[in-house]
Amino acid sequence: MSEKKIKVAIVGASGYSGQELLRLLLMHDNVDLVCVTSRQSAGQKLTEVFPRFCGGGGDDLSFVAPSIDGIAASGAECAFLALPHGVAVEFAEGLVDKGLRVIDLSADFRLEDVAVYQEYYGKEHPSPVLMKEAVYGLPEVYGEKICDARLVASPGCYPTSILLPLIPLLREKLIAADSISVASMSGASGAGKKADTSLLFAEINESVRAYGAPKHRHLSEVEQELSHAADTTVKISFVPHLMPITAGIYTTIFSNLIDAVNAEKVGEFLQAAYGDSVFVRLRGEGGFPDTKNVSGTNFIDIGWVVDERTGRLILMSAEDNLGKGASSQAIQSFNLMFDLPENASLMHF
């Protein structure tokens, strides 16, 4: 294993994505964690806030208040931003200016079109130039661009689970671009570590509920990327649901096959797209993924069935919303950016 060590900062390390970044980067053989910031935990030891990490190599780290100068002064070559939407943009600009490479887990740089940003986020984008430069951090699609990126906009959890199954099939025009409906089910960590009574254990336990339909913010990046794949404007219906699990997203996608003969090609094209992929695991036709099989990992499992009675293809994917849906996927981009093996320190089961 390479002895190379990259100096890394995590900005906003006390939320759930930040905690998962911490977990994975503390175990990463090629990472030297030099700076972890948290507004609310500044001054506290890492292991005080997260006793889970005691003895894990970060026992000497303490949280500091976030500041661009402070992060730069830590010597970090790369910064992961696990900040709320709207807050990340400022740090991204400042840190890129200081010469750091930045992987942003927020939505601030995922869109290409300032008008779409305005429509979905309700305000003008404060940094449109950098927005243009940012690379959408889906390594299975934009791997080469990620290698050279200064700023990677790491995808959201729902988008990853929708995009990876659909992109190869839209590219090959196997399914009708206007026929896509998606039901996604997310674990509670996806809602963030927020002091909100609707997220209490006693509210989420024994509860299943949809929310945010029909125009969830993540739709904007999903449709942007699906439209690229289809080479035409794609609009989908999307219903997210909140589930009583801690981590994991399950996504079930309905779409119409263009013609019946394409049924057998589904597996073929998915295989062509992902046969060499480390982290996309095809469960085959009739194979049902399970969030249980991907929790804590960077894998996304994809299965499908063809409903001949209705002419529909039903795709299903399972990922860890904090893993392939957030933090481990960001590290996959990091590995590419710093010329490490794509799976470096990501092969957990």
Added chain:
Amino acid sequence: MSEKKIKVAIVGASGYSGQELLRLLLMHDNVDLVCVTSRQSAGQKLTEVFPRFCGGGGDDLSFVAPSIDGIAASGAECAFLALPHGVAVEFAEGLVDKGLRVIDLSADFRLEDVAVYQEYYGKEHPSPVLMKEAVYGLPEVYGEKICDARLVASPGCYPTSILLPLIPLLREKLIAADSISVASMSGASGAGKKADTSLLFAEINESVRAYGAPKHRHLSEVEQELSHAADTTVKISFVPHLMPITAGIYTTIFSNLIDAVNAEKVGEFLQAAYGDSVFVRLRGEGGFPDTKNVSGTNFIDIGWVVDERTGRLILMSAEDNLGKGASSQAIQSFNLMFDLPENASLMHF
């Protein structure tokens, strides 16, 4: 409250539907529970098998082995069958012959067409005449027929959650009959009290997984009833999912609105259909149901959103799979059959 007491038997009372029937019938003011059968618990006291019910009026009851003669000899006027599919048919025939009215919670009498039965259940129906006579026990649709029925085929849990939102809209031709896709999420009790390692706590906890697609057995009764409503053959796509909750079904339905102007009529027609209903609660446009609000009850909550971007209507329903999806709905039919108030002893919250 009426002093009328109906003598009732529960046949197959040790599974989850049986247990919920027990719970509700022990609390039912107009029921005298005279016989509870269970092959595996025969000879044991009711309160030994279900300590929850101690002190609840059934302390003197013991399970007996099921036999048609025994049940008839108990004096029961009505028998609820909570038996496996294929087993119920024999008891239904025998008990109807003995003059009892029967409410069957299995799938044995839900279909009208022997060919469809054969297709989905893989064998000839053993009692095609009685099959014709049986009334599909959805009180909001077949209330009048249920009043006079000798044999009620109480609907499955998934079907109830799909049929009630869709039937009024298909009747009024607001949505395209060939555009319906359904994702349902069921609690683990829906799989029954079976000694199967895939149903262990450690397998289902922190797990979300689809199964049984694209041709789940329940499709047959769903499509039969939707076709009646639409007055044309309806075929849908249906994906059931298993969730880590004990009880509850959440169903999300995608369909295409026939034309945009119909959007405002959705609420109008649902209101017309269910405004007087005791147990269907409309949450309105933008209202998201939650399984938490219906657990342990006979309510089904229905909400919807119109996705103008795609022209789709998205309907959502929540019910308790053991309640409105099974046992309390069966009791709703019982109330109608015995001329009791429809909600007698069903107003639990």
Added chain:
Amino acid sequence: MSEKKIKVAIVGASGYSGQELLRLLLMHDNVDLVCVTSRQSAGQKLTEVFPRFCGGGGDDLSFVAPSIDGIAASGAECAFLALPHGVAVEFAEGLVDKGLRVIDLSADFRLEDVAVYQEYYGKEHPSPVLMKEAVYGLPEVYGEKICDARLVASPGCYPTSILLPLIPLLREKLIAADSISVASMSGASGAGKKADTSLLFAEINESVRAYGAPKHRHLSEVEQELSHAADTTVKISFVPHLMPITAGIYTTIFSNLIDAVNAEKVGEFLQAAYGDSVFVRLRGEGGFPDTKNVSGTNFIDIGWVVDERTGRLILMSAEDNLGKGASSQAIQSFNLMFDLPENASLMHF
């Protein structure tokens, strides 16, 4: 069933105890709910805040801001206080002055000794005269006093689960008063509906943790009542634990039998104490209670084993922390105060 209707107010109805009071009082045949208060939900309809209760008889109720005059003006004869500790005292005084009978679910009036109050709650008791008058609301112990009380201090959830198993045995001097150690496990609703990140689903799910030892506030009332029973000062060790369940408390109690011959008397004396009780269900020696059997009810199940190898008696109890541990027990007191059957509208399973 009696047609008598008591006019009732719930003060502080938006927390978990308040919600359970609402549920049970809406279903109570002898209650006319005339006033529900909530600082944070004032102005909202009851069914908007709690969609579960739609169609349940409270559809016309709205939350009002709490005020003594307003509550009195509602015509309420009895007020349940589901307010935070320290806030309840003011309402209790004001409402008793106005002639209402009050059932306080907070800890404000549970202690007899102002010095103990000061020690455990860190401040002087603001209403020592009323404190003396208040009756500790454990119906199995103080049933007669409760009948005539103006102010009932309804016990905490942990205390109920500890006191009911121990009191008869301490009275009869079967166990050594200085030998008692208690491990209790509580569901997450016991921590209240607080916007606190440590209570989020993702924090409590898959987590078991002790807290609050060795001097939890509830110790004060537990030791007060145990000392009364033993007729000597009793001090116990008590460790509460937080469990990933919504509702329920399980309490396991270790104590030394005074002498071996007493082993057989344990069941005898518990039977003598609770044989006629509606809500205490003895599971017998070797009978293990289960929170699952009491959730949503006013039952407390008690079992025990004698550990002959060590001379210890191990008692176990299970109750719903929001039921017998809070709201349904308060209603049991209410039934006694207003000369209703003790179990009126409490026989849910």
Added chain:
Amino acid sequence: MSEKKIKVAIVGASGYSGQELLRLLLMHDNVDLVCVTSRQSAGQKLTEVFPRFCGGGGDDLSFVAPSIDGIAASGAECAFLALPHGVAVEFAEGLVDKGLRVIDLSADFRLEDVAVYQEYYGKEHPSPVLMKEAVYGLPEVYGEKICDARLVASPGCYPTSILLPLIPLLREKLIAADSISVASMSGASGAGKKADTSLLFAEINESVRAYGAPKHRHLSEVEQELSHAADTTVKISFVPHLMPITAGIYTTIFSNLIDAVNAEKVGEFLQAAYGDSVFVRLRGEGGFPDTKNVSGTNFIDIGWVVDERTGRLILMSAEDNLGKGASSQAIQSFNLMFDLPENASLMHF
């Protein structure tokens, strides 16, 4: 990292301990997994039975039926036995005879005294000579003996959680040997992957229940080891509870301090015992462990409080029942036996 590779077999790899061994050994840099057996999954690919492990280095492995000759023929130098009690003994004898070193996760070789074995397991020990030779696999206590052992009897999950906190304190005579009472709470995986309706999700969810008291089988090994530490016969009271979590054990221990002055020494002696330990993490006085912090790891977290009012010391420990309570602890022994760093491939967070 050492390039050394040990050839390893897992015998009985389809249960929960076996699955965790698989997970950890597939990721172990110094292990070459040459043989995995399972009676029920024989002939199936590893990744078919456990899709979680796809892409994890074991894609070419298939389960074989267990046989001593077959295992020996695989070239394995070491065999882990994850077999039911009573079945392991036969394989242990046969494999040791063939020259393999064996780590047995069952209870078959944990006791020293054939009479105690007979008392707790109800039959004569079939291999008393090998029983004498076996080393109790608690590395923090028997590390040196484990290094040279041919047969390690890896401890049970409850025992580990009880022994590690108590042993140093009994050795130093800080607590009274006859004063110990233990309440343990275990996740559902501890009950094994058994087709038993009492272990279904719908039975364990929202349930807390004690079982197996007062004479659980694990008591025998606990008391054996505590007696060694105290140098006198120790008998304790022990109540295991089943919790709705997948993995984890929480143990709360009550004991009497010999004299008050010892209170401050508790931390001192625990620190002396475990200050250099990799896997025992002391949370300090007033520090409450949490199963959430140790799940999936080989850590055990220990905290304590002194209850001055009663003179008791209350110790609390948290471990993963499949980790430090079973499989990762077995691998810790393996690391010692094969002269690898004690924490080789065990530093997961």
